[in-house]
Amino acid sequence: VKWSLAVALLCVASTARAYPHYQLRDGEARCSGCHWAPAGGGPASAWGRHQAAGPLSASSWLWPSGERSDDEPGVSLGWLDLAVATRLALLRNQISGPTGAEWHLIPMQADTWAHAERGSFSAVAGLGLNGATRLEDQRVTSYFVSREHWVAWQPDAEGGLYARAGRFMAPFGLRLADHTTYVRRYTGHDLLQESYGASGGWLGDAFEVHATASLYNPYAAAGRDERGGTLYGEARLGPSAIGASLRVGDSPRSRRYTGGVNAKLRLDGLATTLLAELDATSATFPRAGDESREEIAAYGGFVAELKPGLNASLAYELWAPDVEVKGLTRHAVSAWVTLLPRGSWEVQLSGRWQLIGRDEDALAAMLMGYFWL
Amino acid sequence: VRRFVLLAALAACGDERGAQRPAELSYILPTILEPSCATARCHSQHGAAAELVLEGSPHTVRDTLVKKSFVYPGQPAGSPLLNYLRGNYVELRMPPDAPLPPGDIDLITRWIAEGAPP
Numbered sequence: 001v002k003w004s005l006a007v008a009l010l011c012v013a014s015t016a017r018a019y020p021h022y023q024l025r026d027g028e029a030r031c032s033g034c035h036w037a038p039a040g041g042g043p044a045s046a047w048g049r050h051q052a053a054g055p056l057s058a059s060s061w062l063w064p065s066g067e068r069s070d071d072e073p074g075v076s077l078g079w080l081d082l083a084v085a086t087r088l089a090l091l092r093n094q095i096s097g098p099t100g101a102e103w104h105l106i107p108m109q110a111d112t113w114a115h116a117e118r119g120s121f122s123a124v125a126g127l128g129l130n131g132a133t134r135l136e137d138q139r140v141t142s143y144f145v146s147r148e149h150w151v152a153w154q155p156d157a158e159g160g161l162y163a164r165a166g167r168f169m170a171p172f173g174l175r176l177a178d179h180t181t182y183v184r185r186y187t188g189h190d191l192l193q194e195s196y197g198a199s200g201g202w203l204g205d206a207f208e209v210h211a212t213a214s215l216y217n218p219y220a221a222a223g224r225d226e227r228g229g230t231l232y233g234e235a236r237l238g239p240s241a242i243g244a245s246l247r248v249g250d251s252p253r254s255r256r257y258t259g260g261v262n263a264k265l266r267l268d269g270l271a272t273t274l275l276a277e278l279d280a281t282s283a284t285f286p287r288a289g290d291e292s293r294e295e296i297a298a299y300g301g302f303v304a305e306l307k308p309g310l311n312a313s314l315a316y317e318l319w320a321p322d323v324e325v326k327g328l329t330r331h332a333v334s335a336w337v338t339l340l341p342r343g344s345w346e347v348q349l350s351g352r353w354q355l356i357g358r359d360e361d362a363l364a365a366m367l368m369g370y371f372w373l
Numbered sequence: 374v375r376r377f378v379l380l381a382a383l384a385a386c387g388d389e390r391g392a393q394r395p396a397e398l399s400y401i402l403p404t405i406l407e408p409s410c411a412t413a414r415c416h417s418q419h420g421a422a423a424e425l426v427l428e429g430s431p432h433t434v435r436d437t438l439v440k441k442s443f444v445y446p447g448q449p450a451g452s453p454l455l456n457y458l459r460g461n462y463v464e465l466r467m468p469p470d471a472p473l474p475p476g477d478i479d480l481i482t483r484w485i486a487e488g489a490p491p
Contacts, residue, residue: 095472097460102469180471185408192413218419253403287431288400321404324390327476357474 020174021273021303021311024266026055029236030159030203036081036115036124038162038203039171039210039232042148043083043113043126046076049372053343058309062341073344073372081115084373094363108368111147125149147194159203167196170212171232173245173260174277177299178319178330180352186281186295186321187258188226188249193217197229207235214249226251239266245279255284271305275315293322301334309340317354327357346370391476396484398431398491405477406434409468431491439489446489449482 023031023040031040034048044052053059053072074083087108094101111128130145150166175183184190195217201210213229228249235242240263247258260279267274281295301315317332336350348368355361394400411417411428418426425441427434438444443454453463458478460466473481484490 093469095460095466097466097472099460099463099466102465181409185412190412192419253407283404285400285403287403288395288397291395291400291404293404321474322390322394325394325476326391327479328474330471330474354471356472357476360472360475362471 019303020176020264020275021266021305021313022051022056024236024239024241024264024273025305026051029205029241030208032203036122037168038152038154038164038199038201039208041169041171043085043115043124045115046072046074046081049074049083049343052340052372055308057340057343058307059342060308062309079117081117083113084111085113086110086371086373087368088371089366089368091364091366096359096361120153120155121151122154123149123151145192147192154203159205161202162200164199165197167194168199169194170197170199170214170230170247171201171210171245172230172247173232173243173279174262174264174275174299176275176301176315176317177277177279177297178317178332180332180354181330182279182295182297182319182321186256187247188214188217195226205236207233209233225253228256239268240264252286255286257282273303275302276300294324296320296323310338312337329357331355344372391479394480396480396487396490398435398484398489401481401484402428402431402434405473405481409473415468435489435491444485444489446485447487449485452485455482455485 020031022034023029032038034044034051035041036043036045049072074081076082087110089104089106089108091104091106092101093104107129109128111126113124113126115124116122125146126148127144127146130143146167148166148168150164150168152162152164154160154162169189172187172189175187175189177183184193188195195214197212197214197216199210199212202208210232211229212231215227217226226249228247230248231246233244242264243262245258245260245262247256247260249256249258258279258281260277262277263275265274266272277297277299279295279297281297282292283295284290284292296318297320298318299315301313303311303313305311312335314335315333317334318329319332320329322328332352332354334350334352336348338346338348340346346369348370349366350368351363351365353361353363406427411426412420414420415422416425416427418428425443426437435444438454439446443457444452449455455478456462457467458473458481460472466472
């Protein structure tokens with residue numbers, strides 16, 4: 001058993017903190033109801049943090065006499081909203097083979113966020129620690145990174161048309177299907193893979209549409225010189241939501257065309273949300289004589305709310321990077337339990353077992369703490 | 374002979390498409406190494422973990438791997454790159470978050486056995 005305090009091992013990077021099961025829980029049909037970003041994701045808005053401190057947290061039964069409102073993270077100064085997000089994880093990774101189990105203590109995130117709003121315009125900027133830069137690069141600026149910074153125009157705060165430009169993560173499905181490899185390595189949705197681009201769309205009660213053109217990613221190899229775009233639409237009908245996504249990415253290294261569908265169904269009686277996602281990609285590699293392959297990624301699972309603020313999930317995941325080649329497909333079963341004791345912090349215990357190709361397997365267990373200041 | 378043996382082994386497994394994948398870095402780089410290893414915080418130009426960059430032109434990456442003694446063309450058994458990918462004689466198997474599937478390691482093995490062409 002080996003221990004390492006990860007600076008270099010920030011390479012291990014983070015898992016998604018995507019909780020689409022909250023979307024249909026209390027009639028907050030739009031993700032933007034609780035996030036600054038029009039399509040959801042990223043930092044929570046003041047209302048989202050208020051929800052986290054209230055109905056989404058376990059404070060009501062852990063500390064019945066507690067004052068929830070005092071526990072809302074972030075600072076609101078009228079038109080300016082400030083928050084700090086930090087994440088720390090303890091990971092145990094057991095891979096088949098001679099290396100055995102590895103333990104990593106991973107400082108995943110330390111970001112400060114600011115959101116300003118005046119009339120129809122709003123802006124978001126984040127500044128955080130950058131865990132991995134060239135060792136020979138001693139400039140102070142190399143230790144910091146702004147993963148997101150964008151401006152948005154939305155005439156009607158309740159919905160309708162919007163436009164956004166800057167650096168942000170393009171809306172694209174649930175991004176739950178094999179997040180470790182498919183999403184992070186092949187879709188341009190890894191940490192630091194937020195691209196510069198422009199986005200526009202429509203936010204309605206029954207449906208929403210987001211179109212994004214991605215122009216430049218300053219860091220990631222696979223996507224840095226990629227130009228492309230994503231189109232994501234979601235329709236909601238009662239306790240369910242069905243989404244469809246398209247993604248086109250073109251670079252000297254590869255051309256990728258991805259189509260996907262996803263579905264969410266809230267079962268109120270069981271306090272459970274069913275989630276499913278399927279992506280299919282056709283990829284061509286110009287530098288390799290236009291060799292091509294077909295890829296499939298899939299996810300199916302559920303999230304059950306055991307008590308307010310205490311959720312559990314179980315899911316199956318599939319990632320086949322070339323459906324015609326044996327020995328490449330990954331099957332995984334993932335499970336997690338999350339407790340939000342208060343609005344400002346959260347603890348998650350997760351496990352993921354995967355079968356890789358014919359005879360490799362890996363088992364990862366992680367304890368993660370998430371703190372908002 | 375090595376190539377014949379490897380192709381025969383793959384064919385025996387009924388994996389014709391796997392046997393047809395080009396054992397060239399121009400294919401291995403965009404399909405395996407860049408997505409899996411050259412992530413922003415690891416072996417990209419930005420991260421350059423362990424001062425190893427696994428992105429760029431196939432010729433450049435091939436030269437890097439040979440000069441830094443990760444690959445000995447024609448000698449897969451003695452190439453440290455495969456030890457990292459398989460977890461043999463190293464503390465940390467690569468990639469550290471999830472190992473490459475055996476089919477990809479087989480292709481990289483075949484690439485080295487065939488002289489590690491760019």
